[in-house]
Amino acid sequence: GAGVSQSPRxxxxxxxxxxxxRCDPISGHVSLFWYQQAxxxxxxxxxxxxxxxxLDKSGLPSDRFFAxxxxxxxxxxxxxxxxxxxxAVYLCASSLASPFQVQETQYFGPGTRLLVL
Amino acid sequence: GExxxxxxxxxxxxxxxxxxIKCTYxxxxxxxxxxxxQELGKRPQLIIDIRSNVxxxxxxxxxxxLNKTAKHFSLHxxxxxxxxxAVYFCAAPKDExxxxxxxxxxxxxxxxx
Numbered sequence: 167g168a169g170v171s172q173s174p175r176x177x178x179x180x181x182x183x184x185x186x187x188r189c190d191p192i193s194g195h196v197s198l199f200w201y202q203q204a205x206x207x208x209x210x211x212x213x214x215x216x217x218x219x220x221l222d223k224s225g226l227p228s229d230r231f232f233a234x235x236x237x238x239x240x241x242x243x244x245x246x247x248x249x250x251x252x253x254a255v256y257l258c259a260s261s262l263a264s265p266f267q268v269q270e271t272q273y274f275g276p277g278t279r280l281l282v283l
Numbered sequence: 284g285e286x287x288x289x290x291x292x293x294x295x296x297x298x299x300x301x302x303x304i305k306c307t308y309x310x311x312x313x314x315x316x317x318x319x320x321q322e323l324g325k326r327p328q329l330i331i332d333i334r335s336n337v338x339x340x341x342x343x344x345x346x347x348x349l350n351k352t353a354k355h356f357s358l359h360x361x362x363x364x365x366x367x368x369a370v371y372f373c374a375a376p377k378d379e380x381x382x383x384x385x386x387x388x389x390x391x392x393x394x395x396x
Contacts, residue, residue: 170326197382199383206389207388207389208289208372208386208387208388208389209327209372209386210386211377211383211384211385214382214383216382222383257326257327261382263382269314269315269334269376269381269382269384270382271317271329271332272317272329272384273329274319274326274327274328275326276325276326277326
């Protein structure tokens with residue numbers, strides 16, 4: 167079946183511009199995660215949804231970062247007034263979230279590579 | 284919250300030899316430890332995971348061992364092949380019983396011909 171997809175795959179933004187990154191999780195997956203991956207580093211947790219509820223946004227670096235998942239499926243990560251330090255790959259992952267077992271496998275999308283000039 | 288340390292950061296092994304990557308974690312309540320492989324420019328993909336009710340798990344050339352007392356777990360790749368060249372990340376739950384996971388900084392594995 168279809169995996170996690172993200173769009174756009176690449177985004178170049180001028181400093182100060184707003185950007186919106188989209189994630190389409192695997193159909194039926196309850197949990198959705200956003201990560202930021204800087205060059206040569208591991209993915210860093212940003213925020214987490216269970217269905218439409220944003221249960222944890224402790225990893226968002228500043229109030230310029232905002233995420234939503236209004237219908238419990240597609241999610242959008244928005245970055246306002248982008249800065250050069252926002253340049254990174256933004257990864258989305260989804261998992262089934264079985265009621266019988268926590269910590270189901272997370273399946274990652276291909277990421278959006280954001281470059282802020 | 285959890286803290287995950289991974290080493291080495293870079294590892295080169297001759298094709299056919301074994302590679303071992305080690306991770307330590309801080310939260311003794313952690314009970315789920317996945318390993319992800321990320322090839323250049325591609326998405327991280329789960330290659331194996333282990334839960335705290337077992338000490339070892341094997342899948343063909345890949346195995347993971349867990350030592351709960353010492354709070355460390357290791358990835359073992361035997362009979363390495365060129366396609367094993369990638370960055371490998373270990374991870375552990377952010378908090379006890381959490382769906383969120385914290386990643387190590389990664390190990391870049393080079394398989395030498």
